[in-house]
Amino acid sequence: MSAIKPSIPKGTRDFLPEKMYKRQQVIGTIKDTFEKYGYAPLETPSIEKLKVLSGKYGDEGEKLLFKVLKRGTGLENLLKEENEFVVSEYDQLVEEALRYDLTVPLSRVVAMYQNELTMPFKRYQIQPVWRADRPQKGRYREFYQCDIDTVGTESMLADAESLAIVDEILRKLGFTKFVIRLNNRKLLNGILEYSEISGDQSVSAMIAIDKMDKIGLDGVRKELEGRSISAQSISKLLSVMEFTGTSEETFSFLSKTCGANVSVQTGISELDEIANYTESLGMPQDSYKIDLYLVRGLGYYTGPIYESVVEEPKIGSLTGGGRYDKLIGMFSGNDIPATGTAFGIERIIDVMEQLEMFEDIKTKTKVLVTIFDGDSIADSLAFAAELRKAGIATECFPEAVKMKKQLSYTNKKGIPFCILIGPDEIAKHEVSVKSMDSGEQTTLSRSDAVSFLLKNSMG
Amino acid sequence: MSAIKPSIPKGTRDFLPEKMYKRQQVIGTIKDTFEKYGYAPLETPSIEKLKVLSGKYGDEGEKLLFKVLKRGTGLENLLKEENEFVVSEYDQLVEEALRYDLTVPLSRVVAMYQNELTMPFKRYQIQPVWRADRPQKGRYREFYQCDIDTVGTESMLADAESLAIVDEILRKLGFTKFVIRLNNRKLLNGILEYSEISGDQSVSAMIAIDKMDKIGLDGVRKELEGRSISAQSISKLLSVMEFTGTSEETFSFLSKTCGANVSVQTGISELDEIANYTESLGMPQDSYKIDLYLVRGLGYYTGPIYESVVEEPKIGSLTGGGRYDKLIGMFSGNDIPATGTAFGIERIIDVMEQLEMFEDIKTKTKVLVTIFDGDSIADSLAFAAELRKAGIATECFPEAVKMKKQLSYTNKKGIPFCILIGPDEIAKHEVSVKSMDSGEQTTLSRSDAVSFLLKNSMG
Numbered sequence: 001m002s003a004i005k006p007s008i009p010k011g012t013r014d015f016l017p018e019k020m021y022k023r024q025q026v027i028g029t030i031k032d033t034f035e036k037y038g039y040a041p042l043e044t045p046s047i048e049k050l051k052v053l054s055g056k057y058g059d060e061g062e063k064l065l066f067k068v069l070k071r072g073t074g075l076e077n078l079l080k081e082e083n084e085f086v087v088s089e090y091d092q093l094v095e096e097a098l099r100y101d102l103t104v105p106l107s108r109v110v111a112m113y114q115n116e117l118t119m120p121f122k123r124y125q126i127q128p129v130w131r132a133d134r135p136q137k138g139r140y141r142e143f144y145q146c147d148i149d150t151v152g153t154e155s156m157l158a159d160a161e162s163l164a165i166v167d168e169i170l171r172k173l174g175f176t177k178f179v180i181r182l183n184n185r186k187l188l189n190g191i192l193e194y195s196e197i198s199g200d201q202s203v204s205a206m207i208a209i210d211k212m213d214k215i216g217l218d219g220v221r222k223e224l225e226g227r228s229i230s231a232q233s234i235s236k237l238l239s240v241m242e243f244t245g246t247s248e249e250t251f252s253f254l255s256k257t258c259g260a261n262v263s264v265q266t267g268i269s270e271l272d273e274i275a276n277y278t279e280s281l282g283m284p285q286d287s288y289k290i291d292l293y294l295v296r297g298l299g300y301y302t303g304p305i306y307e308s309v310v311e312e313p314k315i316g317s318l319t320g321g322g323r324y325d326k327l328i329g330m331f332s333g334n335d336i337p338a339t340g341t342a343f344g345i346e347r348i349i350d351v352m353e354q355l356e357m358f359e360d361i362k363t364k365t366k367v368l369v370t371i372f373d374g375d376s377i378a379d380s381l382a383f384a385a386e387l388r389k390a391g392i393a394t395e396c397f398p399e400a401v402k403m404k405k406q407l408s409y410t411n412k413k414g415i416p417f418c419i420l421i422g423p424d425e426i427a428k429h430e431v432s433v434k435s436m437d438s439g440e441q442t443t444l445s446r447s448d449a450v451s452f453l454l455k456n457s458m459g
Numbered sequence: 460m461s462a463i464k465p466s467i468p469k470g471t472r473d474f475l476p477e478k479m480y481k482r483q484q485v486i487g488t489i490k491d492t493f494e495k496y497g498y499a500p501l502e503t504p505s506i507e508k509l510k511v512l513s514g515k516y517g518d519e520g521e522k523l524l525f526k527v528l529k530r531g532t533g534l535e536n537l538l539k540e541e542n543e544f545v546v547s548e549y550d551q552l553v554e555e556a557l558r559y560d561l562t563v564p565l566s567r568v569v570a571m572y573q574n575e576l577t578m579p580f581k582r583y584q585i586q587p588v589w590r591a592d593r594p595q596k597g598r599y600r601e602f603y604q605c606d607i608d609t610v611g612t613e614s615m616l617a618d619a620e621s622l623a624i625v626d627e628i629l630r631k632l633g634f635t636k637f638v639i640r641l642n643n644r645k646l647l648n649g650i651l652e653y654s655e656i657s658g659d660q661s662v663s664a665m666i667a668i669d670k671m672d673k674i675g676l677d678g679v680r681k682e683l684e685g686r687s688i689s690a691q692s693i694s695k696l697l698s699v700m701e702f703t704g705t706s707e708e709t710f711s712f713l714s715k716t717c718g719a720n721v722s723v724q725t726g727i728s729e730l731d732e733i734a735n736y737t738e739s740l741g742m743p744q745d746s747y748k749i750d751l752y753l754v755r756g757l758g759y760y761t762g763p764i765y766e767s768v769v770e771e772p773k774i775g776s777l778t779g780g781g782r783y784d785k786l787i788g789m790f791s792g793n794d795i796p797a798t799g800t801a802f803g804i805e806r807i808i809d810v811m812e813q814l815e816m817f818e819d820i821k822t823k824t825k826v827l828v829t830i831f832d833g834d835s836i837a838d839s840l841a842f843a844a845e846l847r848k849a850g851i852a853t854e855c856f857p858e859a860v861k862m863k864k865q866l867s868y869t870n871k872k873g874i875p876f877c878i879l880i881g882p883d884e885i886a887k888h889e890v891s892v893k894s895m896d897s898g899e900q901t902t903l904s905r906s907d908a909v910s911f912l913l914k915n916s917m918g
Contacts, residue, residue: 004510006567006790009555012504014568016575017582020500036847038824038854041479045471045601046505046557046587047525051463066506069526069553071591075546085546090535093552094528096468098505108465109473116475118871120857123476128505132530142504155857157836164844280840331465365497377616381739385623388495395497398579398614412577 011133011141021361023144026173026345026352027126030146033169034124037161039148042123044105046130047096056104056327058299064131066098066141098130102147102342103300103327110151110338111331119152119336138315138350147321149340151328156270159304159323160277162341166308166319167278167287173348174357178318180287180308182274183294185301185322187254187267191292194258195237201229205237212293217242240292247275247290270304300324306341313354319343362414365393366457370407371400372422379421383431383446387419390450392457410436417453470592470600480820482603485632485804485811486585489605492628493583496620498607501582503564505589506555515563515786517758523590525557525600557589561606561801562759562783569610569797570790578611578795597774597809606780608799610787615729618763618782619736621800625767625778626737626746632807633816637777639747639767641733644760644781646713646726650751653717654696660688664696671752676701699751706734706749729763759783765800772813778802821873824852825916829866830859831881838880842890842905846878849909851916869895876912 008014015023047068054062069075070093075085087093099105102125110117126146133139148165150158163180170178188209192202208223215223217238224234243253251268258264271290279285288306296305305322321341329335352358369384371377380396387394395415397406403420410418420432420441431449434441435456444452467473474482506527513521528534529552534544546552558564561584569576585605592598607624609617622639629637647668651661667682674682676697683693702712710727717723730749738744747765755764762782769777780800788794811817828843830836839855846853854874856865862879869877879891879900890908893900894915903911 004790006511006570007508008504008567008571009506009508012506014504014571015500015502016568016572017499017501020502023502024500035823036850036852038822038827038852040476040822040824041474041483042476043474043479043482045467045473046589047468047471047601049466049468052465066530067528068557069528071525075549075552083547087534087544087546088542093534098527108467109475111465112473113475118868120868122854130505142506150857153857157830157840157855157857161855161857277836277840280837280844282841282844331463363497363499364494365499368497371616377736378739381616381736382741385739385741391495393495393497395581396616396620398609398612398616398620409577409579 009141011135011139013140013142018360018362021364022349022353022358023345025358025361026349027144027146029172030169030343030345031124031126033165033172034146034148037122037148037165039122039124042106042109042125043127044099044102044109044125046098046128048099048105048108050091050095050097052108052331053097053100053104056300056330057100058297061100061131064133065100066130066132067094068096068098069093070095099127100131101129102127102145103149103324103340106147106149106151106340107324107328107338108331110328110336111333114332114336117151120158121151122148123151124148138347140346143344143346146343146345147340149338151338152336154325154337156273156304157277159270159306159339160274160281162321162339163274163278163288163306164281164283166306166341166343167283169343170308170318173352175310175318177311178287178308179289179311180306180319181291181294182271182288182304182306183291184267184271184304186263186270186303188292188295190261190263190265190267191237191240191254191258193263194240194261195233197229197233197237201227205229206295209241209293210295210297243292247271250290250292274304296320296322300327302326303339310351313351315347315351317344318348318351365395365413365415367392367394367417367419367453368406368410368413368415369394369396369419369421370403370410371397372403372420373400376400376421376423376426379426380419383419383421383449386446386450387453390454392450392453407434407436416457419449468600470594470598472599472601477819477821480823481808481812481817482804484817484820485808486603486605488631489628489802489804490583490585492624492631493605493607496581496607496624498581498583501565501568501584502586503558503561503568503584505557505587507558507564507567509550509554509556511567511790512556512559512563515759515789516559517756520559520590523592524559525589525591526553527555527557528552529554558586559590560588561586561604562608562786562799565606565608565610565799566783566787566797567790569787569795570792573791573795576610579617580610581607582610583607597806599805602803602805605802605804606799608797610797611795613784613796615732615763616736618729618765618798619733619740621780621798622733622737622747622765623740623742625765625800625802626742628802629767629777632811634769634777636770637746637767638770639765639778640750640753641730641747641763641765642750642753643726643730643763645722645729645762647751647754649720649722649724649726650696650699650713650717652722653699653720654692656688656692656696660686660692664688665754668700668752669754669756702751706730709749709751733763755779755781759786761785762798769810772810774806774810776803777807777810824854824872824874826851826853826876826878826912827865827869827872827874828853828855828878828880829862829869830856831862831879832859835859835880835882835885838885839878842878842880842908845905845909846912849913851909851912866893866895875916878908 204227301322303323307317307320323339325337663686760781764781766776766779782798784796
């Protein structure tokens, strides 16, 4: 038989059961916490119209959209009949693309269903997104995002809640050494204004600042020089940026040096509010630090921005978000404020695997019922049904093959108990329960066996 | 502000929270049952290589594949510079497509990871699939499938288990008037052989038989005549097909009339085994009926086939599946037997809505903590955190607006309790608990309030 060589597209992955149990564990923890904070579920289509996605992710992001070929172009048929197909307009072939994130679809949803939604609208969304990025360690072309957003309020309470949720979830997953970097776009803009950097140059300067992590302060200085920003501006900018201290100290330094700038003032006061609210919410105050170098690439942020990073391994951010008070207006015509955060669960899982934070689950099946021979099948099936009725996850081996093979399957799968029902057991209306761990085997009445397994296989 | 008119692609849907709660309810029931029978989770990429999908779904299916535009074609850039882009080979533009079902991806997975998987491999998979079908009532372009399959055994036990699971899940969801139509491709092939219908004509005959539901026996006869099948063959075929009776009677009739045919013999014996096994598993025997007219479109079935239908409303099948012992071999080179079933959860949900089978859930939030004024925010936040710590899903209203507005939000969202914390409550370290249902308001110590809400908001 000549077979099709099975393979999958670059940057995509199959998740076999053991991997899936880990994903379900992480997603379950995230979802439960979202619901505990009152967020409600939303799902949107994987395919969005290109005009909805266009102009939201910057030039770089735009290139990464996975586009879907329009149906009914006749492309395939024409190529069968003729040698070529001439395309003269892009939208002759493409009108739709796979979603790139969950924030733009949310904004579209809010604009479309404004009258049905009660504001503030708190939603969570856990779905895959697609980016035609160059695949590399920790970066995939299809990956899940887990987002929460609060729409319809300018209150910093919503931003503080995002931070508290990030903190709570990372701790619940077992992370101890992480920090949430916190900054504010208004503050950044104010500092640039104070440094007399404006227009295109401010975008340039932001790109340079964003690289601090990778190239250090000297690197940033060189970048700024390379981007033809005046020496005076660079000096003013860096004299502010290079300050280090606690949140309190940073706020007070900024007020003193550039607090005359309205954007700086607003930025500080927003961050200060967030500090107070997170404290009231019981979030450990060493979980976050003010980081003036945090920019976050996406163009749509307008206020507080935040991302969480682990000390080890160096893998980028685990979560990231911020306030975007202007994005929904691009769809609705009227501005509707919004803020929220995304959990990069692929990275979270990668890090948890690397740091061996998972408890390995090989199977959720608790009991395997063997089949002794053709005559005993009915009894085995009936007992399996009895166990399932009691809520015990039970498999039946599907063939009356040698017992050794059935036991070896049970072992390989990591199923803790197996049941043997042969002629003796059938005659006495009993079953033999074998613990795969200890090898111990006990013969019990059927109802005692159910009770025993219920007690020993739960939790 | 000039806004982008927000809309979504034809045949796709947004699921707002109330709809999502229904979907979660159905998917949760399905997933729990799958796990109780020992199926393990699998996820595969949304995008598959075109060569993996091609040739699996028949000509009609092939046309419905959503194709993904290849990256790096230069199409977009070239069109900016020149007026046209000439395509001379189809795979110049397209190499990948969105998955069409979950069975072909499973087959690819089994072939790719043969050495890692312990056979029999029982997996469940709950993911969306895409078909560029003409959208209509109950038919979407993006929809979830929920599949179970058992790979690596020819045993009819696996097929019987599929039937038992369909029966159990439909009952758990609240369906009472449904029936699982059961047939066998070997039996059908045997009946066609017996009727001296072969080659292309047997495909033609199957298509005609499949229409029984819609056009009745006379219609089928006309179809067969129209497809130039000989009068003698039609008469032989219909003399078998038109038999009606219980499973037992049908088996005995078939054995008598065409039991000399080996395929008929095997088909009957497989169905008979399934009947016995489902009975042992405790499945009500009136849940299924042998239906010789069941064909199921897909080309890859080789043995038992089954689908479940409800009497009302007429909406097609809710679940469908069967045995496909040759499909995996198309990838692996060696045949690996497999069988399984898919739950059409979109139709299931549509029917459940139509029959009003859902308990409406508006929100999962149990308590809303109001904000009295700027001075009380810290107390409100701290108490919200206390409630969440106790496991109670709690929202905090994010703004210190008029109490009337906060109560109206609580009401509209269907949140059962709200908490008021004003200066009096703060002074006494108390909170007021208001039941939105009865309007009753009680002032309690904070710890009593937590206990009260824990008792009254759970379950």
